[in-house]
Structures are given as C-alpha cells and as structure tokens.
Amino acid sequence: GPDVRTIKLNGHVGFDSLPDQLVNKNVAQGFSFNIMCIGETGLGKSTLMETLFNQRFEFTPSSHEVPQVKLKPHTYDLKEGSVKLKLTIIETSGFGDQVNKEDSSKPIIDYINQQFENFLQEELKIKRSLHTYHDTRVHVCLYFIAPTGHSLKSIDMVTMKKLDSRVNIIPVIAKSDTITKPELQRFKTRIQNEIANNDIHIYQFPTDDETVSEQNSIMKNLVPFAVVGSSDEITVNGRKSRARQYPWGAVLVYSEAHCDFVRLREAMLRVNMDDLRERTHAMHYEHYRRQRLAEMGFSDEDKLSLQEMYEKRRETHQAELQRKEEEMRQMFVVRVKEKEQELKKAEGDLQTKFEAVKKQHADEKRKLEEKRQGLDEEIAEFQRRKTAADNRNNLASGTSFTLSKSKKK
Numbered sequence: 001g002p003d004v005r006t007i008k009l010n011g012h013v014g015f016d017s018l019p020d021q022l023v024n025k026n027v028a029q030g031f032s033f034n035i036m037c038i039g040e041t042g043l044g045k046s047t048l049m050e051t052l053f054n055q056r057f058e059f060t061p062s063s064h065e066v067p068q069v070k071l072k073p074h075t076y077d078l079k080e081g082s083v084k085l086k087l088t089i090i091e092t093s094g095f096g097d098q099v100n101k102e103d104s105s106k107p108i109i110d111y112i113n114q115q116f117e118n119f120l121q122e123e124l125k126i127k128r129s130l131h132t133y134h135d136t137r138v139h140v141c142l143y144f145i146a147p148t149g150h151s152l153k154s155i156d157m158v159t160m161k162k163l164d165s166r167v168n169i170i171p172v173i174a175k176s177d178t179i180t181k182p183e184l185q186r187f188k189t190r191i192q193n194e195i196a197n198n199d200i201h202i203y204q205f206p207t208d209d210e211t212v213s214e215q216n217s218i219m220k221n222l223v224p225f226a227v228v229g230s231s232d233e234i235t236v237n238g239r240k241s242r243a244r245q246y247p248w249g250a251v252l253v254y255s256e257a258h259c260d261f262v263r264l265r266e267a268m269l270r271v272n273m274d275d276l277r278e279r280t281h282a283m284h285y286e287h288y289r290r291q292r293l294a295e296m297g298f299s300d301e302d303k304l305s306l307q308e309m310y311e312k313r314r315e316t317h318q319a320e321l322q323r324k325e326e327e328m329r330q331m332f333v334v335r336v337k338e339k340e341q342e343l344k345k346a347e348g349d350l351q352t353k354f355e356a357v358k359k360q361h362a363d364e365k366r367k368l369e370e371k372r373q374g375l376d377e378e379i380a381e382f383q384r385r386k387t388a389a390d391n392r393n394n395l396a397s398g399t400s401f402t403l404s405k406s407k408k409k
Helices: 015-029 045-052 106-124 154-163 181-197 210-222 261-271 273-295 306-408
Strands: 031-038 070-080 083-093 140-145 169-173 233-236 239-246 249-252
Touching: 031 045, 031 106, 031 273, 045 083, 045 140, 045 261, 070 106, 083 106, 106 154, 106 273, 140 154, 154 169, 169 181, 169 261, 210 261, 233 249, 261 273
Parallel strands: 031 083, 031 140, 140 169
Antiparallel strands: 070 083, 233 239, 239 249
16 A cells, blocks of 8 residues: 655644544443353352342242243343443353253354344345444353362353354353362362363453453453352441351452452453453454355455445346246146146046946846846746636636535435
C-alpha cells in the first residue's frame, strides 16, 4: 500500500474525545452477557449465580428424574450505576442424571450452535439491525465439577472436549467446602493435569495487557476455581456476609481464605467480561461462521465478486435442482412401471382365479344336471312301477268280485 506519513498537529482538533464518545454510546445502549452453567443436578449452580450477582433469581429446582437434558435460558435486566446489563443465565437441567450419558452434550452443542446461527442469519439480512439485536451467543460456560477429590469424570472430559471450540470454558469445583484444603489442592492439580493431557482448551486469561496481566496471572493459577455459594447471610465483625453455617463454624463466601469465589467474580465480571465477549465473537463465532459460509459455497480462494459468487451459486443450485428433478422423474417412471407390472400380475391372478371358479361352477352344474336326470329317471321308473302295481291290484279286485257273485247264485 502507499506510504503513510506521520505528522504533528499544530493545534487541538478534537478527535481525542473519540474514546469518551464510544463509552457514552455503549453505556447508553447497554450490554449483554450470557452465562451457561453446566453440571450435575445439586451442585449449587443456581445458588452460585445468585451469589455472583447478589440477587435472588428464583430458579425452579430441577429433578434428578429428567429423561433428557433440557436447557432453560432466563434473561434479566440489571443496572449497576449507569451501566445496563441484559443478563442471560442458561440452566442445563438433567445433565448427567441419565443412565446412558452418551448424548448428554448434544442438546448443549445444539443450543450454542443455534445462537450462532441466529446471529449469522441476522448478519446476512439485507436490512440488518445488529445495534438493537439481542445477542444470545454464550459468552462463558461455567463448568461445575463435583467435589469428589479424585479426578474428572468421563462425562466431564468428553463434554468439555466437545465444547472447547464453541465456548469459553471456566471450570469450577462446586461446594468446595466439603473436602479439606490438602485434598482440594491435590484435586486441583489432578484436574489441571487431566485437562492438559486430554488437550482440552479452557479459557486462558489474557496476560498481554499490562493493566490486567498481574491479576490474570494469579487467576490462571487458581483454575479450577474452588467456589462456595450461599443465599444465607451472617454478621461477621459487624458486617453482613454470605456464608454457609455449620455446627463447627461458618464458611465465608467472600473470604479468600475459605474459597476462590471472590477471584472468580473478579476474573469473570470485573476484569475479563469484555474479553469473554470479544473472544466469543472473534474466535468461536468466527469459526462457526467460516464453516457455515463454506457450506453455502463461499470461499476466500475464489477471486470472485459478490455478484459473480451469487451467479455461480445460483447456477450450481439450478443444476442441482435439475439433477434432483431428473432423478425424481426417473424414479417416477420406474415406480409407474413397477405398478403396471403389479397390476398386470394382479389381473392375471384374478383371471386365473375366475377361470378356476368358472370351471368349478361348470363342473358343479354338470354334476347337478346328471343328478337331476338320474332323479327324473328314478321318478319315471317309480311311476311305471306304481302304475303296474295299481293295475295288478285293480285286476285282482275284479276277479274277487266276480267269484263272490257266482257263489251267491
């Protein structure tokens, strides 16, 4: 390209206010942030969300007897200071509760892809309204790991592996107060090794920005975050704090000595929320977009204009339609011939049956005629014999009458 010269301004122009303009514009429009919570039923996903945002969302408790995984998105309008946030929390009810867990991740993948597809279709519209479009793409996935103290379950490794190219994954150990500190540290190390050995790409906190590099370096070493959530509050040193109360004492949610909740909130909301949004758009969505456009026939290798690409795609589509039409026509001809053969065969079978019935009817008619003739002959013979018998009887009666008259004389 042409050489670019750097020149020094002779006075104030005013474009140094552009960052302030962008901030004011974005604040006025508001932001969207979408969190997906994945984990087995009863790991405290809903409670942790309420603890993160210090708000009671009134989620409906899930049952362990759900036949398949169901995703339930809940959207809330929040405001902190002058910043408006449209928050969507996606629950994965029934995850890991089925006997056959092979397809547990499929509804989750389908949901994530569908949100990408919705955004892509909005982008491809002639009349777009992206500035008012509610972006429902999943920006972060909090993957809740059961505090077994042993290792990741196979369903956890398989699911994270299938999702790592679609969403930013931050693994957390749920209800971490149920195992001891030494057990927790060994459990963390084991999970880190399993994630690395299985080449699972979880979200990497950026360290290239000097303003957040130190914080993110610390947070990176804490993954998976050991978290505790609670909706109960107790008073500690005159200040109210969320905590889990036990007979032996209390686990303070906001205490870094007790769990990593504060670090998780800083990592996800206070430091890296914009990076999570940007990474979703620039990496995960871009990957999906390239695949879909390639399926539609678009390619960077073809040095064609949009009009030429459209005409080429249209010709290909027309050729495909003609091919399918010809296939359907050939199939129709074959079906018609098969039907004709079936009808001819059925007609032949009916004709054969008709001839057989006709012959049987003729035979029966002949037999009946023979029987009728036989009966007629028997009747005639019977009549002949009867007449002869009657004649003999009459003759005998006449003779007896003559003899009786002679005796009287």
